[in-house]
Amino acid sequence: MAAMKWWGWGLEGVEFTHADKPELAPFIEQRIGLDVARPIAPPARFDDLDVPAPTLPHGLRAALESAVGAEHVSVDPLDRVVHARGKSIRDLVRQRRGDLPRVPDAVVRPAGEDEVTAVLRAALDADAVVIPFGGGTSISGSLEAPADERRPVLSVDLGRLDKVLEIDEHSRLARVQAGVFGPHLEEQLRARGYTFGHFPDSFTHSTLGGWIATRSSGMQSDRYGDVADLTRGLRVVTPAGTLVTQPVPATSTGPSVREMVLGSEGRLGIVTEATVQVRRLPQERRILGYLFPTFGAGLAAMREIAASECSVSVTRVSDAPETQFSFATRKRSTPVDKLKSKALTTFLTRRLGFRLDEMCLSFIGYEGSTGHVAEQRRAVGRIVKRHGGLCIGSSPGALYDQKKFDTPYIRDFLLDRGVAADVSETAMPWSRLTPVYDAVTAAGHAAFARLGVRGYLMCHLSHSYHGGACLYFTFAFEPAPGSDMLAEYDVVKTAIQQAFVDNGATLSHHHAVGTEHARWLEQDLSAPGVAMIEALFAGTDPGRNLNPGKIV
Template identity: 80%
Template sequence: MTAMKWWGWGLDGVAFTHEDKPELRGFIREKIGLDIGQATAAPLGFDELAIPDAHLPDGLRAALAGAVGSEHLSVDPLDRVVHARGKSIRDLIRQRRGDLPRVPDAVVRPADEAQVTAVLQAALEADAVVIPFGGGTSISGSLEPEATETRPVLSVDMGRLDQVLEIDAASRLARVQAGVFGPHLEEQLNAQGYTFGHFPDSFTHSTLGGWIATRSSGMQSDRYGDIADMTRGLRVVTPSGTLVVRPVPSTSTGPSVREMILGSEGRLGLITEATVHVRPLPQRREILGYLFPTFDAGLAAMREIAASEASVSVSRVSDAPETQFSFATRKASTRMDKVQSKALTTFLQRAKGFDLGSMCLSFLGYEGSDGHVTEQRRIVGRIVGRHGGICIGTSPGQLYDQKKFDTPYIRDFLLDRGAAADVSETAAPWSQLEAVHRNTSAAANAAFAQLGVTGYLMCHLSHSYHAGACLYFTFAFVPSPGGDMLEEYDVVKQAIQQAFVDNGATLSHHHAVGTEHSQWLEEDISAPGVRLLEALFDGTDPGANLNPGKLVGGAGRAATEPAR
């Protein structure tokens, strides 16, 4: 898999464009006062970057080369910069500015678990820092070395561990190496008639190990589960040896070690292999579009679907601002499209009494046999109707399905035009979702007003559960004249995150903690919960060699203790 751009999302030559979306330019100008007609900003050129020199002691260099082969040990400046951070908006802003206080001293690419073990042993003996690297898609600050770190820093790129090793057909379990990227995983499974069914926004550029280390969720988690539900067995190289979690369906062997690894962000070891649930490829797959008169009506419908006998693969409903943005991103319409759109608008207003300014777009997905999908559509259709919604067919769902991995490219597009855009997501019980949506929206708008900027906030519900659902917020703004983009971003981001925990929601549903969200962790899991994590990390990694400073902890021992 080719590495992503050092300054942005995705591959060189792939970018978001407004040229084929005739309504988008006017929409963004109206909402945040930005003309996106042409780029007004750009990242520094790579040759303009002040990249810290690599400091790799000769003994450590020799040990790493012996472990993986010299051709798989890199101190190339571009390689080191690509592996220095993830892809949060903070990461992108700082990369584009050339703000590189600390980058890895080397990138190491092991090919199997034995080589991973040798790499970690060499790092421990040299008192070096080890940061596991999957695809580099983290948006929570999980990959950056601490700025004060004085020890050698190694980025261990797991991309060579990319094979499906075995499929247990009777148990519907697959043994898979942790460095496999989403598309390659699906290719290997599909060739044998299976799917993993895990499709996060970052799917094309993220890995199985990264999903596990950050407790990822996919767009079809309603059917397949979150990564925590799908992961049964694990192999993890730790300072005290290889941790093995057997893939049993359930166990009562004390506190769950499997759960300790899930979401551990490299603090407990390097995940080399996982045994995961797989399912036969579905006979039929559909995603349908629906419209609801209001967001509250859409929430109520999703709640009833979650409590019903229906089994959907996707449950998503956008609030009115996000619905309006979605409509503004449509490509140029044909004459027939315009006729159909006008007819639908007339019907909604006259027959259904919709206020088009409050209307909300929804997508619901179905998978399985023909009979199963037909029955699920019937059950869901009745529920949607009870909440004033209507089905608008397969075309919107097909477009959503085709474009679902393109969204992250929009951040680079807006940065090139002087605007910041980011996301924050949370989860809460059904009874609190409306309040979380209302109060978070109010907090973000108050932050925009405090800064004196015109911002735009939108939200959708996704990932429905028995007791609640995820709310996924997106916001964008142009910094105030003379204002610093990163400082003003922090004002908005902190307002949103604080509203989450103040309203009984979690600090993150699937984007992990890292350093970006760690200040809210105690409010989320309580002070004793933080102490438990600190004890777990300190007991497993007493030298603070494994990705120090993530989730909990500050500057790490390197600032206060001599090297061993």
């Protein structure tokens, strides 16, 4: 698969536009004071970048070329810059500025586990740093080498390990190489009548190994589980040899080594293969749109659905600010659409008593046999009705399903115009949901006020569990004239993250730790917890050759 832009999200030539969304420009100007028609500030031209020359010892290069072939050891400047960082707002701002403190000295592309082993052995013999690379979508600072790293740095790109090797149809288990991208994984499984069911926002550009390394969750994790639930067995190349965990449904063999690898961000080794749980393609798949009078009513409905016997694939409800943003991104309406919208608005306000500025949009997904889907829809419909909600049909859900992977492009659209936009997500018990939401909202707006900027903060519930849920916050603001965008971004991001841990929530539900969230790890896990992780990393990788500086 083609690499993403060195300066932004996605592929060259693909971008978000407001031209076909007549309400978006006025909405953005009203909320954060940005005129989207202002001239765009383009990133630096790649040819103008001062890309540091590679410092690859001759003996190490010869060993790498012997391991994977000379054509699969790249010192090309663009290739190295693409692999230097992920896609966090900090990564993109610095890339666009041409700030390149520590670029990998080479990008190495092994084709199998034996080659990965040979690459790691060569790196250890040369005391080089190894950073595993999947799709490069990390937004937590998980891919950049420490700025003061003086040893050779290798980015090990696993894109050639992209096959579904075997499907155990009796057990519904698939052996899959770790470098496979989401679309190619689903394509191979669907040809056999299966699905993995894991669809994170980054699905188009991320890999199975990356999902495992960051404990990813997907949009349909309510039904399928997150990647930690789906991953049954692993093969990981480590400094001590190849770690293998068996794909058994349960085991009582001491602390879980499988769990140690999940979320380890390359600190324990290079994941080459996983045995994952797959399911037969559902007979029917449907996502319906709902409206709730308030965010509180929507959260209560999601909580009741989670506690019920209902089995749904998606539970998502946006707060009022996110709902208003979603409506502002609608494309130009036809006369018939306008009539329908007016009739619905009249019904909501006059018959149901909705206030349009408090109304919240929700999506609930259903999968399975036709009979199962119909039964689940009826059961959920009764719960929704009890909380004052209304089903508005399949059209909004179908549109959400089509556009669900486009959201990251909006961040680039805003960044082009000098606006910082980012996300922070967390999880907490149901009893803490509203207190966390209120605390984070207050903290975010207080940070905007301290900076003297007009900011926008919105949120949605994205995953439901029996005992709690994930809240996913998005914020955007235009920095004060003459200020440093990243310094002001840190004020807002810090306020939100600190509000998480201060109010009984976790520092991250599915975006990992990296370097962006590491400062809150002790508050999340306690000092003994951090010490345990440090001991694990030190015992497995005493030379700190594997992606040093991440997590702790």
